[in-house]
Amino acid sequence: MRYLRPLPHLHATGPRLAGGWMRFDAVEVLERDRAPLVVPVADIPPDDLARLITPRSPVAGIAMDRPSIMGILNVTPDSFSDGGRFLLPDAATEHAAAMARADIVDVGGESTRPGALEVETAEEIARILPVIDVLRGRPLSIDTRKAAVAKAALDAGASLVNDVSAMTFDPAMAATVAQAQVPVCLMHTQGAPETMQNDPRYADVALDVYDALAARIAAAEAAGIPRSRIMVDPGIGFGKTMAHNLDLLRRIGLFHGLGLPILLGASRKKFIGTLGGAPKAADRMPGTLAVTLAAVAQGVQMHRVHDADQIAQGLALWCETGGSDGPVWN
Template sequence: MRYLMPLPRPDADGPRLAAGWLRFDRVAVLTRQAAPEIVPVGRLSDADLTPLTAARPDIAGLTFDRPRIMGILNVTPDSFSDGGLFLTPEAALDRARAMAAADLLDIGGESTRPGAEEVSPEEEAARVLPVLTALKGRKLSIDTRKADVARAALEAGAALVNDVSAMTHDPAMAEAVARANAPICLMHSVGTPQTMQDNPAYDDVVLDVFDALAERIAAAEAAGIPRARIIADPGIGFGKTQAHNLALLRRIGLFHGLGVPILLGASRKRFIGDIGGAVTAADRMPGTLAVTLAAVAQGIQMHRVHDVAEVAQGLALWRETGDWNGPVWH
């Protein structure tokens, strides 16, 4: 199998990548058997180009012709970065107001950090439903692996389900999302939060994750969730070493070949602290912004972050000073 990674550049006169803010006139052709080959787009078939160039349908009322920010709102006692800070509805609402620049708020009631223990659907729902109800009027997503929580959250106003297990944790999730005509973000992970960092191994992490996400997208379509309602996330930090994370980030543009919007969730993660010398998660905003802008330069459409105002500021400056085909969003 061959995989195509678009190579955007400022002076490219080729097609727009996913009808977005970048143009590309070459691709890197990757296989499992040979070194990458650089090929001009003129040598590609329409079938090759369409997943890379087609506009992504709106999801949860958002277009993807510009980078979007998903703000993280953890209503949990044990999340790795902000556990316990926003556990009460009042604290969560204050945090939501501080993330006014987010295009979407992702509400989570169960930590999925390495080693985290699972909580019951009842406890998870009790944490998130008051916050979802209080935040009606904002664009919201529910960060859950459980169908019962997803159903309740969608009824309470969530517009997207963000499932870090890509519908593998709860067999009922696919039917719940399909029946609600809701969109879903499918994230790649291995094992469970308790086991996912126990010596994760891949033949080729980038291609293996691509194939796994393609399989989960196919499973979602088979369950009645159209591709037009799917977002994919390569799952930085979920069953990956630092080397795996960096390999995915360097070639994250490859995932445009899935033909769906791509979400990056690298905010404040341990590899940023290890590389940037920031032991405390809350001190990893500069590294998070650097990773975000590098991904924007590869056309990644949605960015799940804790530090919404800072990332929004960085994107505003990138937009005004960048020369990537003159960023087109307003």
């Protein structure tokens, strides 16, 4: 199988990547057990090129022709970065107000950090519903692996399901999403949170994750979820070593070949602290911004971050100072 990774850059004169803000005039062709080959866009078969250049459908009403921000709102006592800080509705509301520039706020009631234990469905629902209720009127997504939690959140006003298991944890999730006719983000993970960091291995992490996501997209379509309501996330830090994370980030443009919007969730992750000299998760905003801008330069559409307004400021400056050839982000 051939995999195509577009190579966008500021001075490219070729087509727009995914109908967005970056252009590319060359593609890296990847095959397992063969050296990569860089070829001009003109040499790419039309059907393959179409997957790379077709504009992506909006997700939960958010346009995918510019970078967008998903603000993280953890209503949990044990999330790796801010566990316990926003568990109460008043604190959650105040934090959401501080993410005024987020396009959508992602509410989660179960930590999926490495080593985290599963939360009972009733407890997860009890955590998220009061917060969703007070945030009604803002675009909201629900970060959950459980169909019952997703349904409760959607009934309360959420408009996107963000499932870190790509709908493999709960067999009822696919039918729930299909029936609700809402978009879903399918994230790759290797193993469950309890054990996912116990020696994860891949033959080629980028290609293996690509294949796994392609299989989950096919399963979603078979369940009645159209491609226009699917986005993908390579799952940084979920069953990956630091080397795996860095490889995925360097080659994240590969996932445009799936023909769907890409979400990146790298905010405050451990590898940022290790490389950036920031042991405390709360001190990793500058590193998160650097990773975000590198991904934006590869055409990644949505960015799930803790420091939403600070990242928005960085994105605005990046665009205004010549970072993109396309719609200005604001």
